[in-house]
């Protein structure tokens with residue numbers, strides 16, 4: 018089938034299906050036997066001349082490449098991006114001009130600290146890196162799901178990462194910031210305060226890659242045809258809203274299904290439930306650079322959406338899973354310096370340092386300077402220059418000339434004027450002393466951390482107090498614990514006092530912060546509420562009520578809610594009128610933490626064992642504030658009476674429109690005002 022996606026077409030040239038083919042060596046020689054090496058006698062030593070053995074073994078011995086120093090654990094998908102209306106007024110970037118144009122994209126999501134095999138529900142920022150294969154070259158938006166960063170200058174990045182990674186003397190803990198060196202770094206690098214507030218919030222344990230925001234973090238520039246510039250911050254807004262799990266659940270998911278996020282992404286795409294994100298931009302005209310009470314180039318600051326509105330300009334849809342994780346997801350090389358005409362950098366010192374680091378890291382990770390020729394990294398437009406040779410070079414450049422200027426090739430490949438699409442850097446006037454220092458305008462570390470705290474709902478605040486208490490509770494050094502509590506007393510007295518109590522350190526002095534401002538856009542309570550693709554576990558036993566269940570399930574499915582049946586054993590379960598349902602999981606193979614909601618269908622012929630396991634399942638979902646529905650025979654699984662009267666628990670016998678009430682309860686995501694121990 019011919020595709021209308023030129024990146025996919027390009028990749029197809031390199032894609033191979035080995036099924037049904039004859040086996041050959043890499044030299045193309047047909048293989049006679051792939052099970053035994055050649056030996057001198059049946060019980061004798063292996064012979065060096067066995068080229069088939071040597072080739073197979075050598076290739077195997079070299080299969081691994083270094084994992085990414087950060088963002089090692091990631092998962093990716095293909096898709097496309099379309100702008101809603103031309104952005105000509107602000108930028109000349111070609112892929113942002115024509116609403117009918119689809120630009121292929123490749124997006125890799127990741128955790129930051131954990132190694133390649135670590136669990137996906139770590140408390141951590143998530144990477145959200147997008148490669149746009151535009152007709153003017155590749156544009157990479159290499160962002161996170163948190164809009165600010167821990168540090169302000171790239172010089173400190175190795176220190177930050179050394180502090181958060183497992184401690185070098187014993188390689189512990191894996192994929193976790195809950196240890197001494199990380200919190201020691203925080204206390205001694207106080208610009209981290211704002212981002213730490215985010216990583217201690219629910220944002221750091223997303224429900225799904227499909228339900229998290231993305232941010233370019235830095236301030237970039239848009240430049241239009243006339244050369245006029247706007248400062249710009251990029252946002253991805255998930256169409257399904259921004260949702261999280263709770264910490265106890267996250268830790269359990271890591272054991273029950275360490276692949277929870279990638280499985281969710283993979284299955285959604287396989288099912289045709291394509292994840293969608295709208296692209297938003299906040300823009301500040303160049304002349305307004307100094308009109309804010311923070312420095313707009315400081316990467317530890319966001320621009321509150323209420324002050325600088327997010328203009329939604331287009332949509333990205335992820336619609337194809339990769340064919341091969343190593344070839345695509347592992348070998349993709351992102352770089353914040355991959356820009357196209359119309360998008361440019363600012364002097365944010367964190368961004369400036371990133372511009373060096375990303376090529377540098379690919380040289381060791383992908384083994385040399387030709388990583389742009391790896392299929393997933395190739396632009397879809399032609400590329401020509403005088404760069405030659407190096408490990409793994411694939412292009413066969415013809416001719417004798419590989420220098421500029423030349424006359425022998427009529428000075429080609431030739432450069433392009435700006436009008437012809439040549440990338441011309443924005444001509445910004447810069448005047449100053451060479452100096453190693455932090456700008457004075459970067460010195461307020463706490464105001465926006467307080468803004469974040471003020472913007473949280475009561476439940477979100479409690480989660481943050483618990484998260485700080487968990488993390489600092491794992492810290493062994495009393496001194497580090499005290500320093501951190503003291504530091505966060507600059508952010509919120511309520512936060513620091515509660516944490517101090519929980520971890521048993523002296524209460525910090527009361528500090529009155531006058532900052533009352535909040536930004537409602539920062540709270541996940543105010544996000545889109547959608548039930549589409551939510552996973553409901555239906556607990557079902559022998560003798561369930563077919564008539565009632567069928568009607569409810571029909572209505573849930575209409576809302577694109579996913580249903581999975583769980584019982585004591587696999588196979589068919591019979592209803593009271595003899596109809597059967599195939600069970601997807603047993604109480605052994607599934608767990609409530611892997612679902613968004615529970616519907617108890619029950620069964621009147623089940624015995625004690627079923628009820629014991631089912632009750633445990635339901636109670637755990639309840640303790641994670643999940644919506645629970647019970648149809649008549651299932652009700653006895655709810656046990657204690659106050660559970661039946663709790664928010665988010667819907668009983669068919671009390672409800673005139675049970676399905677509607679259940680759907681509303683699922684849309685609310687979690688029901689925090691429950692009395693849960």
Ligand code: HDD
Pocket residue numbers: 085086087088091125126127143144145146159160161165166170171174233234235316349350351367370371374375378379
């Ligand atoms: Fe970075 C990878 C995002 C600061 C150095 N970074 C990496 C990835 C993401 C980010 C999403 C994974 C890309 C992929 O999936 O392959 N990084 C960020 C954000 C930052 C940030 C949003 C702050 C705003 N990073 C940052 C700094 C430096 C680096 C300050 C160093 C100066 N980052 C790297 C790296 C990585 C990387 C070491 C590891 C693998 C790679 O680049 O390709 O070069």
